[in-house]
Amino acid sequence: MVSFLSTFSSTSVIDMDRELLEKTAMELVAPGKGILAADESNGTMSSRLEAVGVEPSPETRRSYRTNIFSTQGYEDAISGIILFDETIRQSMDDGTPIPEYLASRGIHPGIKVDTGAKDLANHSGEKITEGLDGLRERCAEYFRMGARFAKWRAVIKIGDGLPSDANISTNAHALARYASICQEQGLVPIIEPEVLMEGDHDAQTCYDVTARILDATFDECNVQGVHIPGALLKPNMTLPGKDCSVQGSREMAAQMTVDCLASHVPFDLPGIVFLSGGQSDEDATAHLNLMNAMDNEHPWQLSYSYGRALLAHALQTWASGSNEESQQAFAHRAKMNSLARSGDWSVDLEV
Numbered sequence: 001m002v003s004f005l006s007t008f009s010s011t012s013v014i015d016m017d018r019e020l021l022e023k024t025a026m027e028l029v030a031p032g033k034g035i036l037a038a039d040e041s042n043g044t045m046s047s048r049l050e051a052v053g054v055e056p057s058p059e060t061r062r063s064y065r066t067n068i069f070s071t072q073g074y075e076d077a078i079s080g081i082i083l084f085d086e087t088i089r090q091s092m093d094d095g096t097p098i099p100e101y102l103a104s105r106g107i108h109p110g111i112k113v114d115t116g117a118k119d120l121a122n123h124s125g126e127k128i129t130e131g132l133d134g135l136r137e138r139c140a141e142y143f144r145m146g147a148r149f150a151k152w153r154a155v156i157k158i159g160d161g162l163p164s165d166a167n168i169s170t171n172a173h174a175l176a177r178y179a180s181i182c183q184e185q186g187l188v189p190i191i192e193p194e195v196l197m198e199g200d201h202d203a204q205t206c207y208d209v210t211a212r213i214l215d216a217t218f219d220e221c222n223v224q225g226v227h228i229p230g231a232l233l234k235p236n237m238t239l240p241g242k243d244c245s246v247q248g249s250r251e252m253a254a255q256m257t258v259d260c261l262a263s264h265v266p267f268d269l270p271g272i273v274f275l276s277g278g279q280s281d282e283d284a285t286a287h288l289n290l291m292n293a294m295d296n297e298h299p300w301q302l303s304y305s306y307g308r309a310l311l312a313h314a315l316q317t318w319a320s321g322s323n324e325e326s327q328q329a330f331a332h333r334a335k336m337n338s339l340a341r342s343g344d345w346s347v348d349l350e351v
């Protein structure tokens with residue numbers, strides 16, 4: 001179990017750097033704003049392009065993403081965009097490097113720094129996220145390229161006897177090492193321990209597993225001296241598995257999510273930026289809206305770092321040939337989630 005105020009004892013991040021990390025973290029979760037996760041690895045992005053009938057290539061990935069980034073007016077809803085290594089090195093149509101373009105619009109460029117989830121030895125069906133080797137040097141390079149925050153995603157699967165203690169402890173340790181190195185290099189770490197929605201488990205099981213990985217992760221962060229006020233958490237919501245026969249109400253999901261976080265996340269963390277995890281666009285927005293509409297005040301900002309829930313429709317429309325409609329689809333979802341930051345979203349806005 002974590003203490004409600006993290007203890008900070010490291011001397012690795014000096015005071016001035018800590019203040020900058022805190023400032024960036026607060027900007028990323030500023031009122032009405034959240035993060036766009038556009039950091040699909042080449043494998044994932046290529047599969048998504050193929051699914052909508054587009055031949056994947058560096059140029060089609062660039063063309064799709066730069067069209068999204070060029071959308072007008074979304075700065076009010078998007079504070080930062082997480083990029084993949086290929087994308088942070090690419091340019092807009094006019095030749096402006098993508099991180100420079102985003103910064104010119106007041107959007108923090110971010111970068112995925114893990115190298116993917118690999119099989120965990122001796123633990124069939126479980127994954128350990130890798131990428132610590134050379135991470136200090138890669139973070140330094142990304143900072144020079146304009147990145148100001150980073151992301152590392154651990155994948156936790158629920159199943160018969162899963163997750164194992166080994167799966168929890170190895171991923172928690174890696175998340176904390178990652179966060180520590182990022183902060184040393186001036187990047188705000190987004191700590192993403194994702195409990196997957198795949199399976200027929202119930203919501204209480206998701207709650208219990210989420211609590212386990214959060215406790216382990218923040219314990220390890222404490223050991224590694226991670227400066228919690230200069231970090232963000234990207235968790236799953238507390239939801240039943242996709243194949244569970246009892247799906248429950250949106251209200252119950254929102255309440256269980258907040259209850260789980262309130263008991264297992266330090267209160268001096270500035271913000272929680274949820275992943276969407278395969279929820280429908282509207283569910284992802286509605287759950288966030290319900291949490292922000294609750295009477296009780298939360299110690300952290302409750303925001304979004306959605307990938308699919310911001311871009312699924314935009315990808316389909318782009319593939320069907322309309323750049324403009326794709327931008328409209330993205331702008332609409334960004335606006336809906338921005339409203340959900342203050343509990344001001346309602347279903348009649350979904351025309």
Ligand code: 5MM
Pocket residue numbers: 037038039040041042043044045116153194275276277278305306307308309
């Ligand atoms: C955008 O997808 C991210 C990268 O996935 P891969 O490494 O598997 O290609 C992913 O980490 C994403 O940031 C989170 O899962 C949140 O995205 P969703 O779609 O769940 O909101």
